[in-house]
Amino acid sequence: MFKLISQRLALGFLTLFAASVLIFTGTEVLPGDLASAILQNNATPENLAALRDQLGLDRPAVVRYVEWLDHTAHGDLGKSLANEWDVAEEVAPRLKNTLFLASYAAVIAVPLAVFLGIMAAIRQGTLFDRFINGFTLLTISVPEYFLAYLLVKYLAVHHFWFPSLANVTDDTPFISRLYLLFLPMLTLLLVTLAHMMRMTRASVLAIMSNPYIEMAYLKGLPKWKIVVHHALPNALAPIISVIVLNLAYLIVGVVVVETVFVYPGLGQLLVDSVSKHDVPVVQACGLIFASTFILLNLTADVLGILSNPRLRMPR
């Protein structure tokens, strides 16, 4: 068991390393160069030369990559090329914000999705089931910025119930944060609910057709007990995978929601930095996202194994 986890962890590190190479070379092969991307319309040959010198862009890529890897391993993520701030200083508060929003949405979305999925499975075929299916399909089909704007229009502009900007700062108190972030959280909730709910439902229903479930019916157990005690534990593996996928999305894929609500998260930083070719920041964000995915996948794998007694006992 322990061997399994450490094996997976080692593989994870290897994947992270490969990801870092990809991230680094990715920004190298982008067209245009860093100096002119930073200066844009204000670039003169003197400006450009001065900036290129300062950034050390004349050294070969391999040298720069190794240097970067070495520094990162020691916790020094370098300085942002565009505004000279410490990358770690820039990224840390935004990472916190992203994680906060992701947790806020996840804490509500995951239990809700699983609960609704189970309910829908229990009441398969009824109006409740059909309605839930239809509604979640609708929310997942609508692009999230459109959904966000709809929510803003009705709940913030028309009715003033919630703010249209989630402009959180470092010292915003916890309760205010929950209030300011309500609309972004709602958007993310609606977007991720469908996937998790439907997978739960499908997974549970698939189990329900098994003979031992029929046996449980014949024994006289109530339906809800059958679903929760006997079907659900066996259906967990695919459900966990989907939940993890959505959790990863909540951390990595919310740049659109961040833009609409002007929320200072990691997505917006990444987009800005990519278009300015601010390589240290892009690499730092890329590494964070890669580690997030890898870690979450690892967790999913382990949980999946734990939930299946046959896999828990090594042969």
Added chain:
Amino acid sequence: MEEYNKLKHMFDQGVLSRRQFMSGVAAIGAGVAMGSTSFSLPAFAADAPKKGGTLKLGLGGGSTTDSMDPRSWTDSVGLLMGFGVYNQLVENGPNNEPIPELAESWEAQPGAAKWTFRLRKGVQFSNGKEFDADDAVYSLNLHRGETKSGVAGPFKAVTDVKKVDKYTIEISLESGDADLPSMLTDYHVMMVPNGHTDWKNPIGTGAFTVDGVAPGVGGTFTRAKNYWKPNAGYLDRVEITVINDRTARMNALLSGQVNAINRADPKAIAKLKADKFDVVQSPGGYHPVISMMVDAKPFDNNDFRLAIKYAMDREQMLKSLFQGFGSVGNDHPIPRGDANFNTDLPQRKMDLDKAMFHLKKSGVTSKVTMQASEAAGAESLNMAQSLQQTAGKAGIKIDIKKEPADAFWSNVWLKGAFVTSYWGGRPTATAMLSVAYKAGAPWNETHWNNATFDKLLSDAKSELDPAKRKTYLWECQRMLSEEGGALVPAFQDYLSASTDKVGGITVHKGFDMDNGRVMEKAFIKG
């Protein structure tokens, strides 16, 4: 109940004053049915500026790479924050005229190549140090020599900056330029303490000090004690939120989360006015341009260039691309509001017959490819397509190649022969012509190289007699319009919007939001 909630919300957000709130509530109590926006309130005589209040600005044009280093600014948020914290030697007045700020007065020796600036005494930085010539020399030198400052180009003409005594400096130029004071109004040229390099903790002489700035997110500012300038610096606090998305910016204003925004959506202006928001339309010099390199085939043939110029439907572009908020362009970069605008030059209109005539005369039959990109402005691609259509009717075949935004400025601009681009305005005609049309200028996108033009331009720069300057500059504009390589369909006005409780945002011929000085000029009414 809905009306009451709305009133309360508006009061909470600072949109209504207490008096307005109470009279609104009284009106509800009296059973007067109120429309969502139609208050008839007693007219307060309180439109004179008064101290106090918090201005919440929602601004487009910010990015996570912003900083408080004046050399780094390329867009609105950076420079606007700068104008709240720093001062300049010379301020750009509402009609693009130079006004003394930290420089009390200046004069030029005949020939306009040596200038003396006398500095204002008794002005303090936020750390208590007095502003003097050492600070001025250091601040100006930030843009000279090996620098990545955005104003390095024009500053190459400066050969020396010298301290004469504690309150006087002398600037020497390589050739006469009567517009040196205006050059110092460039938004990069801010006065900072001598030797200061810690841009995370900016120190300036301006109306506000920084509480906290998060690049790309926003900043909060508090009024400095004893701001030296009379009639400026009224607000207690300014909170800036960077909102680059236009719809989000509008929503923030409509929902009361901010009380003023820049770059309002032209399509929403009518609704804003109906909802009793104030809209300020500023005729700056911002213009999109399609540049043709005059030394590349087939654009080296002036008849071909004229054919395209006549095939462009400027009125339609102004109406459909800019919703009419602007003025029609005449293929040169000087806006209508400039003191030296050539009013004699006939406004070119779309004329397909003339276009076909010039096309035939040029003998050009090949297809040309225009490189367009969103990086050159939100309306760039639509502008390109409009030209393609109307030119097609005259027999000019144009292909459009859409270029990705992130490599546009380094790979396409200044390299392609037929490219979309844009210019923000400059305070003086000579500045605008020098930066883009002088032979050898780094940003001369049309490769315009005309000795007569260059002589006229340098004569205009060193000429101190305004009437003579006018004739030179008028001729420059005529030459560009009739022979140059730039297609300028229109000038676009800046549009800012605010709740009617915000005062002090006025029309300015420079950039939007009072040329960036909204922080020190605005006040809260009532």
